[in-house]
Amino acid sequence: MASIKVHLxxxxxxxxxxxxxxxxxxxxxxxxxxIDMAKCTLCGSCVAACRFSAIELEKGAAEAKDLSAYKxxxxxxxxxxxxxxxxxxxxxxxxxxxxxxxxxKLCAVLLGGGVADAAHKLGERGADRVYLVDDPALxxxxxxxxxxxxxxxxxEYKPEALLCGATTIGRSLISRVAIKTGAGLTAxxxxxDVDVKERLLLQTRPAFGGNIMATIVAPNHRPQMATVRHKxxxxxxxxxxxxAEIVTKVYPPETFASRTRLLDVVAELTETVNLSEADIIVAxxxxxxxxxxxxxxxxxxxxxxxxxxxxxxxxxxxxxPYSHQVxxxxxxxVPKLYIACGISGQIxxxxxxxxxxxxxxxxxxxxxxxxxVATYGIVGDVNEILPALTREFKRVxxx
Ligand SMILES: Cc1cc2nc3c(=O)[nH]c(=O)nc-3n(C[C@H](O)[C@H](O)[C@H](O)COP(=O)(O)OP(=O)(O)OC[C@H]3O[C@@H](n4cnc5c(N)ncnc54)[C@H](O)[C@@H]3O)c2cc1C
Numbered sequence: 037m038a039s040i041k042v043h044l045x046x047x048x049x050x051x052x053x054x055x056x057x058x059x060x061x062x063x064x065x066x067x068x069x070x071i072d073m074a075k076c077t078l079c080g081s082c083v084a085a086c087r088f089s090a091i092e093l094e095k096g097a098a099e100a101k102d103l104s105a106y107k108x109x110x111x112x113x114x115x116x117x118x119x120x121x122x123x124x125x126x127x128x129x130x131x132x133x134x135x136x137x138x139x140x141k142l143c144a145v146l147l148g149g150g151v152a153d154a155a156h157k158l159g160e161r162g163a164d165r166v167y168l169v170d171d172p173a174l175x176x177x178x179x180x181x182x183x184x185x186x187x188x189x190x191x192e193y194k195p196e197a198l199l200c201g202a203t204t205i206g207r208s209l210i211s212r213v214a215i216k217t218g219a220g221l222t223a224x225x226x227x228x229d230v231d232v233k234e235r236l237l238l239q240t241r242p243a244f245g246g247n248i249m250a251t252i253v254a255p256n257h258r259p260q261m262a263t264v265r266h267k268x269x270x271x272x273x274x275x276x277x278x279x280a281e282i283v284t285k286v287y288p289p290e291t292f293a294s295r296t297r298l299l300d301v302v303a304e305l306t307e308t309v310n311l312s313e314a315d316i317i318v319a320x321x322x323x324x325x326x327x328x329x330x331x332x333x334x335x336x337x338x339x340x341x342x343x344x345x346x347x348x349x350x351x352x353x354x355x356x357p358y359s360h361q362v363x364x365x366x367x368x369x370v371p372k373l374y375i376a377c378g379i380s381g382q383i384x385x386x387x388x389x390x391x392x393x394x395x396x397x398x399x400x401x402x403x404x405x406x407x408x409v410a411t412y413g414i415v416g417d418v419n420e421i422l423p424a425l426t427r428e429f430k431r432v433x434x435x
Contacts, residue, residue: 039093040082049067050088058081101257106259107195108140108195108197110197112124112186112200112201113145115151118150121201124161126201126272127201128161129273134230137232138235151168159279162275164281165283168282171287173292180296184291189285200262207263210263220258221261224241226265226387228264236260242387265368316340318375321349321377322379327355336426339429351366363387376399377398379399395409395411396414399414
């Protein structure tokens with residue numbers, strides 16, 4: 037385990053470290069810095085701020101890795117029932133750029149049961165090599181076996197960066213793998229790049245409630261792991277006939293041991309249209325006023341063949357389930373048309389929808405921030421405008 041130490045004989049009580057600590061973990065006692073380990077995250081900001089080398093971050097023995105032994109960019113390719121998920125292609129597209137800049141291979145990792153054919157297709161999406169573990173025990177995702185296998189692969193082949201989708205599966209898996217391999221992990225990145233000289237993955241994500249974009253590096257840990265949300269990056273194009281080297285690994289049955297038993301896999305019940313995949317989204321916020329009014333969004337969505345989205349306020353008010361929430365703590369969506377009804381446009385909501393091709397905002401406040409990102413703005417009462425729009429679309433589309 038890493039630890040942090042204040043060398044009292046060097047500390048001058050200047051308070052620079054106190055000001056630098058983002059977590060309020062440092063206070064002064066007798067003009068000496070004291071670190072509250074309950075709050076300290078070992079981020080090292082105080083070490084960098086101290087002009088007297090009075091604070092030292094000590095690496096644990098387990099973390100003293102030879103970082104130069106790590107190479108290649110890996111993408112964990114998520115599959116469901118044998119079908120590679122589109123998030124994997126988005127990560128392969130981004131991974132290709134990173135690998136090219138670093139001058140290393142782009143490797144895909146595919147775990148599943150009966151997925152050998154899918155593995156061969158990953159070359160066409162830019163992978164140079166595919167690590168394939170094809171075993172019936174891996175047919176459906178389970179935390180323990182997937183973690184055990186990915187940890188084994190990471191320890192044997194040592195990637196310098198490992199990308200994974202910020203999906204339910206990806207988030208559950210990669211945090212476990214990061215802990216077990218002593219890796220650095222940045223969740224929910226919206227931008228990735230590399231510092232070629234230092235061989236660092238530059239991981240950009242919203243921080244402090246979405247008010248700033250932070251670029252995070254993990255200089256002392258390998259692999260550098262990042263999760264990226266669906267639809268943030270562009271899919272790797274298909275290059276027909278491009279082949280990847282397939283490295284097939286076979287592990288003994290005990291590797292797949294699980295503390296949980298999978299009983300069944302059921303389709304999601306509440307979503308008729310997958311929000312992340314929808315071309316048209318009609319979304320509502322607190323301005324809809326009530327659950328009954330909010331339900332009217334469904335009618336317009338139905339007429340347009342789209343899905344219903346929501347701001348967090350609408351979800352918190354229990355007008356619609358969380359699976360419909362768009363934004364920083366919800367889904368990222370990039371539809372062709374996003375109709376925002378009674379949504380103010382706080383940054384945490386915008387993060388999830390501002391890349392939509394066309395944004396129509398309906399709000400009675402002409403100064404609402406949503407109008408800054410809107411392609412078309414309608415100022416007025418949503419409860420008058422929405423029924424009128426629905427009526428008109430029904431008429432025009434003959435539905
Ligand atoms: C860490 C963190 C994460 C967050 N994550 C998310 C997230 O993922 N997604 C998200 O959406 N939010 C998120 N939030 C919350 C976010 O900050 C806002 O509070 C939220 O988006 C506001 O929702 P809203 O626009 O529906 O409500 P409000 O901000 O209350 O806006 C309501 C709008 O409706 C308009 N209005 C009212 N009545 C009418 C009417 N009759 N006709 C037309 N317009 C009307 C008002 O003018 C106003 O602009 C997060 C916040 C934090 C701190």
